[in-house]
Amino acid sequence: MQISVTRNPNPAVKPDPATLGFGRIFTDHMFLMDYTAGEGWHDARIVPFGPLSLHPACTALHYGSEIFEGLKAYRRADGRVQLFRPMENIRRMNRSAARLCLPTIPEEDALEILTTFVSFEKDWVPSAPGTSLYIRPFLFGNDENLGVHSVHHATFAIITSPVGSYYKEGINPVKIMIESEDVRAVRGGTGEAKCGGNYAASNRAGEKAEKQGYSQVLWLDGVEQKYIEEVGAMNVMFKIAGEVVTPMLTGSILPGITRKSCLELLRKEGYPVSERRISVDELAQAMKDGTLEEAWGCGTAAVISPIGELCYQGKKYTVNGGEIGPVTHHLYDTMTGIQWGRIEDPFGWVYPLD
Numbered sequence: 271m272q273i274s275v276t277r278n279p280n281p282a283v284k285p286d287p288a289t290l291g292f293g294r295i296f297t298d299h300m301f302l303m304d305y306t307a308g309e310g311w312h313d314a315r316i317v318p319f320g321p322l323s324l325h326p327a328c329t330a331l332h333y334g335s336e337i338f339e340g341l342k343a344y345r346r347a348d349g350r351v352q353l354f355r356p357m358e359n360i361r362r363m364n365r366s367a368a369r370l371c372l373p374t375i376p377e378e379d380a381l382e383i384l385t386t387f388v389s390f391e392k393d394w395v396p397s398a399p400g401t402s403l404y405i406r407p408f409l410f411g412n413d414e415n416l417g418v419h420s421v422h423h424a425t426f427a428i429i430t431s432p433v434g435s436y437y438k439e440g441i442n443p444v445k446i447m448i449e450s451e452d453v454r455a456v457r458g459g460t461g462e463a464k465c466g467g468n469y470a471a472s473n474r475a476g477e478k479a480e481k482q483g484y485s486q487v488l489w490l491d492g493v494e495q496k497y498i499e500e501v502g503a504m505n506v507m508f509k510i511a512g513e514v515v516t517p518m519l520t521g522s523i524l525p526g527i528t529r530k531s532c533l534e535l536l537r538k539e540g541y542p543v544s545e546r547r548i549s550v551d552e553l554a555q556a557m558k559d560g561t562l563e564e565a566w567g568c569g570t571a572a573v574i575s576p577i578g579e580l581c582y583q584g585k586k587y588t589v590n591g592g593e594i595g596p597v598t599h600h601l602y603d604t605m606t607g608i609q610w611g612r613i614e615d616p617f618g619w620v621y622p623l624d
C-alpha cells in the first residue's frame with residue numbers, strides 16, 4: 271500500500287500523564303483515505319492532525335452514515351509497544367460498515383494502515399501505569415448530495431489519543447442506573463454495529479442517569495424491556511450464585527472484544543460461565559436475596575470496571591458491599607497484565623509493533 275506522509279511542522283509537547291483523562295488530547299498526525307464508487311479506496315495519507323473540511327450536505331452529517339472502532343496501543347515495561355487483538359476490531363469495523371452500506375476495507379490493508387499509522391505515532395504511547403494510546407478509526411459517508419441512498423464517496427480516518435482511565439473512579443466501583451424508558455437498540459436494527467447513531471440515541475438516558483449521580487445506564491432489550499443488554503460504553507457481566515453470566519449476543523448488543531476475551535479467559539481457567547438471557551427480574555431478585563455476588567463492565571475504554579451500585583425503578587442495590595469482588599479483580603489483573611505485557615499471553619492476543 272502507498273501511504274504518503276506530510277509531517278506536522280509544529281509537533282506538540284507530550285502531556286503530563288497525570289492530566290490525561292479520556293479522549294481530550296490528540297497526537298500530531300491523523301490518517302485519511304478516500305473512497306469513490308467504481309474506483310475503490312485511494313489517497314491513503316498521514317497528515318498533520320487538524321480539522322476536516324466537509325461539504326455541508328455530507329451524508330454522515332444528515333443521515334448518520336458513520337461507524338467507528340476503538341482499540342489501544344500499550345507500552346510494555348521494556349519500552350516496546352503492542353496492540354490487543356487488532357484483527358477483531360478490523361473485522362467488526364467491516365461488519366459495521368456493511369450494516370450501514372458503507373464500503374469495507376480489505377482486512378490486510380486495514381491492518382497495514384493501522385500498524386503503519388500507530389508505529390508512526392509511537393512516541394505518543396504513554397508509559398505511566400494505566401495509560402495507553404487510544405486508537406479511534408472511523409469511516410463515514412461523504413457524498414455531497416441530500417438524496418437518501420447508500421454512499422458513493424466515503425472517508426476513512428484514524429485519530430489517536432493518549433489516555434488514562436475512562437471513568438473518574440478508575441478501578442473503583444462505578445454506579446449504574448438500569449434504564450426502563452428509553453431503549454438503545456432493537457433486533458434487526460443497528461445495535462450490534464458500532465455506529466455513531468447508537469450513541470446519539472443513548473444520550474438522553476445517560477444524561478438523566480448522570481444528573482442522579484450515576485456513571486452510565488444499563489440498557490434493557492428494546493422489545494419487552496425485560497432482558498439485560500449492556501451498559502453505555504461496555505458489556506456487562508454478573509456473578510450470580512457462583513456462576514459468571516452475561517447477556518447472549520442477540521443482534522442488539524455490541525459484540526465486545528473485551529467481553530469475548532473475558533469469556534475465553536474464564537472458560538480456560540475453568541470458571542462456570544454462561545451466555546444467556548438475563549431478565550431484570552432475575553437480577554432484581556438476585557440483588558434482594560444476596561446471590562448477586564459481583565457485577566462488572568468490560569470494554570476497551572472502560573477496561574474492567576467493577577459495578578458497586580445498581581439502581582432500578584428508584585431502588586438502590588449495593589453490589590458486594592460496594593467493593594471490587596475477587597473475580598472482577600482477577601479479570602482486571604489478567605487482562606491488563608496481558609495487554610501491558612506484564613504477564614505472558616497464552617492466547618496469541620497481543621500484536622507487537624516492534
Ligand code: PLP
Nearest residue numbers: 503504505524526527528569570
Ligand atoms: N458496548 C458498547 C456500547 C461499547 O461502546 C463498547 C466499547 O467499545 C463495548 C460494549 C465494549 O466493546 P470492546 O470490548 O470491543 O471495546
Ligand code: COI
Nearest residue numbers: 340341503569570571572
Ligand atoms: C471503546 O471502549 O472503545 C468505546 O468505543 C467506548 C466509547 C464509546 C468511549
